[in-house]
Amino acid sequence: MSVKNYTLRELMACVAAKQLEDEKAVAVGTGLPLVATMLAQQTHAPNLLIIFEAGGIAPQLPTLPISVGDSRTIHKALCTTTLIDIMDTIRRGYVDYAFLGGAQIDKYGNLNSTMIGDNYEKPKVRFPGSGGANDFGSLAWETLIIMDRHGPRRFVEKVDFITTPGYLYGPGAREEEGLSENTGPSRVITDLCLFDFEPETKRMRLIACHPGITTEDVIKATGFEILIADEVGTTDPPTKEELRLLHEVIDPLGFVFKK
Amino acid sequence: MEMKILKEGSGEIFCKNTPAEVRKWTRENKSRALKDKRMRLKDAVKKFIKDGDYLAIGGFGHIRVPMATIYEIVRQKIKDLSVAGHTAVQDIDVLMAGGCVKNVDIAYVVGFELRGLSGVQRRLFENGQVKKTDYTNGAMSYRLRAGAQGIPFIPVKVMLGTDTMMHSPGKVVKCPFTGEKVLLLPSLNPDVCIIHAHRADMYGNVQIDGHIVKDDLQARASKRVIVTCEELVDTEVIRADPGKTVIPFYMVDAVTEHPWGSHPGNMPYKYYFDHEFTEDYLAAGRNKDPKVLKNWLDEWIYNINDFYEYLEKLGARRLYTLRDVEFLRPPVRGS
Numbered sequence: 001m002s003v004k005n006y007t008l009r010e011l012m013a014c015v016a017a018k019q020l021e022d023e024k025a026v027a028v029g030t031g032l033p034l035v036a037t038m039l040a041q042q043t044h045a046p047n048l049l050i051i052f053e054a055g056g057i058a059p060q061l062p063t064l065p066i067s068v069g070d071s072r073t074i075h076k077a078l079c080t081t082t083l084i085d086i087m088d089t090i091r092r093g094y095v096d097y098a099f100l101g102g103a104q105i106d107k108y109g110n111l112n113s114t115m116i117g118d119n120y121e122k123p124k125v126r127f128p129g130s131g132g133a134n135d136f137g138s139l140a141w142e143t144l145i146i147m148d149r150h151g152p153r154r155f156v157e158k159v160d161f162i163t164t165p166g167y168l169y170g171p172g173a174r175e176e177e178g179l180s181e182n183t184g185p186s187r188v189i190t191d192l193c194l195f196d197f198e199p200e201t202k203r204m205r206l207i208a209c210h211p212g213i214t215t216e217d218v219i220k221a222t223g224f225e226i227l228i229a230d231e232v233g234t235t236d237p238p239t240k241e242e243l244r245l246l247h248e249v250i251d252p253l254g255f256v257f258k259k
Numbered sequence: 260m261e262m263k264i265l266k267e268g269s270g271e272i273f274c275k276n277t278p279a280e281v282r283k284w285t286r287e288n289k290s291r292a293l294k295d296k297r298m299r300l301k302d303a304v305k306k307f308i309k310d311g312d313y314l315a316i317g318g319f320g321h322i323r324v325p326m327a328t329i330y331e332i333v334r335q336k337i338k339d340l341s342v343a344g345h346t347a348v349q350d351i352d353v354l355m356a357g358g359c360v361k362n363v364d365i366a367y368v369v370g371f372e373l374r375g376l377s378g379v380q381r382r383l384f385e386n387g388q389v390k391k392t393d394y395t396n397g398a399m400s401y402r403l404r405a406g407a408q409g410i411p412f413i414p415v416k417v418m419l420g421t422d423t424m425m426h427s428p429g430k431v432v433k434c435p436f437t438g439e440k441v442l443l444l445p446s447l448n449p450d451v452c453i454i455h456a457h458r459a460d461m462y463g464n465v466q467i468d469g470h471i472v473k474d475d476l477q478a479r480a481s482k483r484v485i486v487t488c489e490e491l492v493d494t495e496v497i498r499a500d501p502g503k504t505v506i507p508f509y510m511v512d513a514v515t516e517h518p519w520g521s522h523p524g525n526m527p528y529k530y531y532f533d534h535e536f537t538e539d540y541l542a543a544g545r546n547k548d549p550k551v552l553k554n555w556l557d558e559w560i561y562n563i564n565d566f567y568e569y570l571e572k573l574g575a576r577r578l579y580t581l582r583d584v585e586f587l588r589p590p591v592r593g594s
Binding site: 053054063068071080081114120121124126129130131139164174176178180 | 318319320321322344345346348365366367368369370372373374376380381384385386387393394395396397398400401403404416417418419420421422423426431439440441442469470471472473475476525527528531532534585587
């Protein structure tokens, strides 16, 4: 067996990029979702409609933005607008994917990016909060989620705080609470594997492992019981070209892929 | 028929202004005259920002943020502010480091996006020293839209079913027309709003290049508006392209020209982030020894008189290099 010439984090970014179809629309959050979106635009999805909550619409991303509102997010854009106009656009049904990350996730795809601990007034760790994540996850058709450092402290039975809605407490819960039908998380991409959500139970289901990772590895790294597809596939390793784009074009300063 | 509340959050409402009061106040206090509103930033902050005010900040946390005004607020040691944390990054961080903030409506705080978390904000939020209510970026914009529209609340389709909602003051009701569940949020009319723009004239007609974020709504919802701009232009420039005017003069109370006024933030089409400056600042805030942050504040805020001295300390070469980075060109400058 040859020595791997890529990291699992790089592989995760490449697998995540492939979840975005060309000529669809994505509202993208900061960090790894941004890396994957940019990689998709540079490879198979040149006509992916990318929108940013700060008001950038359809930019040609020249290099990785540090913020979802910086100059790079409006580089050669077709429109610049307001945050509320972006939220209206998603609510009106134009946006296929919300693309998000978080600190914790549960089996229904509920995301926590607010706090760790059980005391809201004095949390152990305070994270940023929703930003636009709850808006995106409430309003877009599908939510794609990237979680790195896949482990039992991040994949938990119950998140400390539901910042952004997944399927909440099970089938029908989103509709019951007032969110639109036929919405919710569709994929979770981690540094070990790829999940979808089983249609009946709305629970996270393993559909593919990264090369060298076994179903056992995923079960051990996950703090809740996962469903397992009848056939668990293997994801494609990154190509040389994808790795070159990640390091030379997208993140030359090593913000995400530390040097 | 009284509306039935199906579920409600426990979040405190920090801004007490109501649209009805603000409307009355506007009649008495806001001039509709075309008059010269230029003043020194020091005077504008002194005149229009009071201890305990509710402050809204333009831009997007570290993009087109009114940093010159933020530094001046810290320098004048204004206290007990409530702040709209509508993606709040370096703007709110410096205010919190300077001890100016008592309450925050949080949509996004603590994070510097790809640069990681802030030590200053983590400390103050984790020990409960600064009070908070959680919202989302969309929610804060919807609240401002209601404030701008002059209505006391607004129905929205976000936050439903989540802890974010349970820690907001939102209330879930059924729509009286369709029966679907919606979340009601209180409107927001800040006491004062600070904005950094690309250009303005002496009367306060303001133009912004690129994305507006929420500055249009904030100016419309707020009682007072303080504007700094990269360039003060003749009114003929405004009249030549009035469709670009995001904020008309009658909303604005003070105008100051402050080129580089968003440093170390990114001013689209002008200059990119001063990455090193922000990393140094973040390192000072993360340092366990509070003296390190105090020294930073002394050096860059307290021991200098104004934003001109700040720019002099940075120097022309450093500033102009940020223009090269903005335009994605290799810097070729100087000796």
